[in-house]
Amino acid sequence: MMQSKWSLIQSGINYLLKGIVLLIFIFPFLWMIMTALKTFPETMVYPPKLLPSMPQWSNFVTAMQSGPFFTYTKNSIIITFSIIILQMLIMIPAAYAFAKYRFKGQNILFALVLLAFMIPGQVTFIPVYLMLADWGMINTLLPQILPFVANAFGIFLLRQYFMQVPTEIIESARMDNASEFMIMYKIMVPMSLPALATVGLFSFVSHWNDYFWPLVMTDSTSVRPLTIGIAMLRETEGISNWNIIMAGNVVLVMPILLAYLFSSKQIVKAFVYSGIK
Amino acid sequence: MNRRKFWLSLRPYMMILPAMLAILCFVIYPVFYLLKLSFYKYNLLNHAKSKFVGGDNYKQLFAKDEFYIALTNTVVYTVVTVLLTMLFATLLALWVNQKKGKKFNALLQAGIFTPHIISIVSIALVWMLLMDPNHGILNFLLKSVGLPPSKWLQSSSTSMMSVILVSIWHSVGYYALIVLAALRSVPTPIYEAAELDNAGKFTTFYRITLPMISPQLFFILIIMTIGSFKVFDTVRIMTGGGPNNSTSTLVYHIYEYRSNNLGYASATGIVLMLIIAVLTFVYFRMLSKKVHYQ
Numbered sequence: 332m333m334q335s336k337w338s339l340i341q342s343g344i345n346y347l348l349k350g351i352v353l354l355i356f357i358f359p360f361l362w363m364i365m366t367a368l369k370t371f372p373e374t375m376v377y378p379p380k381l382l383p384s385m386p387q388w389s390n391f392v393t394a395m396q397s398g399p400f401f402t403y404t405k406n407s408i409i410i411t412f413s414i415i416i417l418q419m420l421i422m423i424p425a426a427y428a429f430a431k432y433r434f435k436g437q438n439i440l441f442a443l444v445l446l447a448f449m450i451p452g453q454v455t456f457i458p459v460y461l462m463l464a465d466w467g468m469i470n471t472l473l474p475q476i477l478p479f480v481a482n483a484f485g486i487f488l489l490r491q492y493f494m495q496v497p498t499e500i501i502e503s504a505r506m507d508n509a510s511e512f513m514i515m516y517k518i519m520v521p522m523s524l525p526a527l528a529t530v531g532l533f534s535f536v537s538h539w540n541d542y543f544w545p546l547v548m549t550d551s552t553s554v555r556p557l558t559i560g561i562a563m564l565r566e567t568e569g570i571s572n573w574n575i576i577m578a579g580n581v582v583l584v585m586p587i588l589l590a591y592l593f594s595s596k597q598i599v600k601a602f603v604y605s606g607i608k
Numbered sequence: 609m610n611r612r613k614f615w616l617s618l619r620p621y622m623m624i625l626p627a628m629l630a631i632l633c634f635v636i637y638p639v640f641y642l643l644k645l646s647f648y649k650y651n652l653l654n655h656a657k658s659k660f661v662g663g664d665n666y667k668q669l670f671a672k673d674e675f676y677i678a679l680t681n682t683v684v685y686t687v688v689t690v691l692l693t694m695l696f697a698t699l700l701a702l703w704v705n706q707k708k709g710k711k712f713n714a715l716l717q718a719g720i721f722t723p724h725i726i727s728i729v730s731i732a733l734v735w736m737l738l739m740d741p742n743h744g745i746l747n748f749l750l751k752s753v754g755l756p757p758s759k760w761l762q763s764s765s766t767s768m769m770s771v772i773l774v775s776i777w778h779s780v781g782y783y784a785l786i787v788l789a790a791l792r793s794v795p796t797p798i799y800e801a802a803e804l805d806n807a808g809k810f811t812t813f814y815r816i817t818l819p820m821i822s823p824q825l826f827f828i829l830i831i832m833t834i835g836s837f838k839v840f841d842t843v844r845i846m847t848g849g850g851p852n853n854s855t856s857t858l859v860y861h862i863y864e865y866r867s868n869n870l871g872y873a874s875a876t877g878i879v880l881m882l883i884i885a886v887l888t889f890v891y892f893r894m895l896s897k898k899v900h901y902q
């Protein structure tokens with residue numbers, strides 16, 4: 332009797348503590364959404380209140396009208412999806428060659444791919460900017476796309492997958508006169524969909540969220556993405572206009588948060604997988 | 609027939625060509641270009657006026673207080689962030705791995721991971737709101753439990769701690785997931801054997817769990833250290849390196865000098881790259897000696 336009472340209390344405390352930890356990670360997002368719906372005086376009230384007395388949907392309009400947000404959003408979408416598509420087109424044949432061919436210099440070339448993985452963009456941005464400026468590309472979206480078309484991590488991960496595909500299957504397809512292109516897209520790709528999904532999700536999240544690269548690569552608003560636009564709200568709207576800033580912030584976060592709500596299992600799996608391999 | 613053979617042998621090279629071109633063009637070549645720039649006084653407006661200055665940029669760098677401040681801040685940030693994140697990630701993972709309350713554990717797992725996929729821009733802005741010294745909810749909470757309020761980002765004595773707090777909150781869920789996956793891959797018979805030997809909870813953790821998950825912990829140590837050395841986004845948005853340079857980091861230092869003293873910024877970049885290279889090398893040497901691998 333005593334035993335079971337004690338274990339009941341124990342598990343009660345356990346749940347309570349877990350609830351508090353969960354709150355620590357969820358509350359800031361809740362606060363963001365609530366602040367986005369408040370009037371300006373309500374954001375300043377002390378003690379702070381969680382709920383707005385009347386949701387101010389107009390905050391979103393104000394935030395979106397404070398700058399060229401249509402352009403920012405369009406740029407973010409174009410950049411993110413161009414990167415994903417180009418990465419796939421470049422990565423698949425490269426990983427296939429590294430996994431299923433034997434050729435001279437293979438190891439050195441693959442080491443080069445891994446090396447590229449380790450060199451940080453936070454130092455190479457200076458020469459890359461100068462180079463792209465020389466090519467007259469600074470006022471286009473290309474500086475935010477081209478440097479990312481070769482995804483070293485993706486090539487590495489996909490190669491692991493491709494190596495597991497039995498060579499006999501490829502040989503027999505070749506017997507049937509299948510072209511290498513057909514082998515890639517009819518055999519290799521369907522067998523490696525989890526890896527491709529991982530890389531795709533990864534690219535989507537990291538480039539939609541990217542702040543550093545567009546910050547150092549762009550000089551004009553016409554080529555800037557949403558992250559830069561939202562970060563600039565503090566300058567255009569005033570440092571303490573938190574309701575407007577958070578409204579903009581909600582717009583930036585929503586696509587990712589929605590994607591996460593609907594496919595949290597896949598996303599979590601993708602991130603774990605990339606971490607272990 | 610020979611011609612056909614020649615083309616066949618060329619085929620893998622054609623397949624990797626686009627990837628290799630992009631890597632050469634945007635990663636390898638820029639490293640050499642950066643090295644060259646670090647020896648020049650570069651004129652952004654008129655390239656022809658750029659001039660070779662030898663090691664001047666490096667001399668300037670190693671004589672500058674700001675550089676040492678940025679370096680120290682970066683090291684402090686890295687050590688504290690990496691250690692605390694690893695500690696919390698391991699504790700969270702052990703906690704989520706409990707057999708009781710599976711559903712709630714799954715919810716907790718999803719919850720702590722969420723910040724990791726959100727843009728650092730949003731994270732930084734939300735935490736600036738929470739950390740506002742006058743109207744922020746954090747000071748409200750501190751006061752309501754009888755603690756003195758903090759100036760958070762606005763005082764040079766607490767600004768670095770505040771940035772570190774946000775970084776840990778942002779990434780701990782991701783690393784907890786990796787540790788969790790490692791925990792689940794430890795074969796249960798080992799635990800059963802330990803139980804038969806009447807090993808205590810702590811002994812079991814220290815003698816079995818920890819060695820078994822050490823490869824993943826080591827992996828986290830490497831990628832987190834390298835990642836932390838490149839810290840920039842939180843600093844740029846939340847503090848601008850201030851107050852009083854208290855949160856200026858190496859990448860922020862490079863960023864600040866990129867337009868008016870490009871050669872100097874490049875030299876700093878080379879130094880940062882060398883630090884990262886040395887760290888990577890040391891880690892991999894340790895990896896081959898110390899860590900348990902199956």
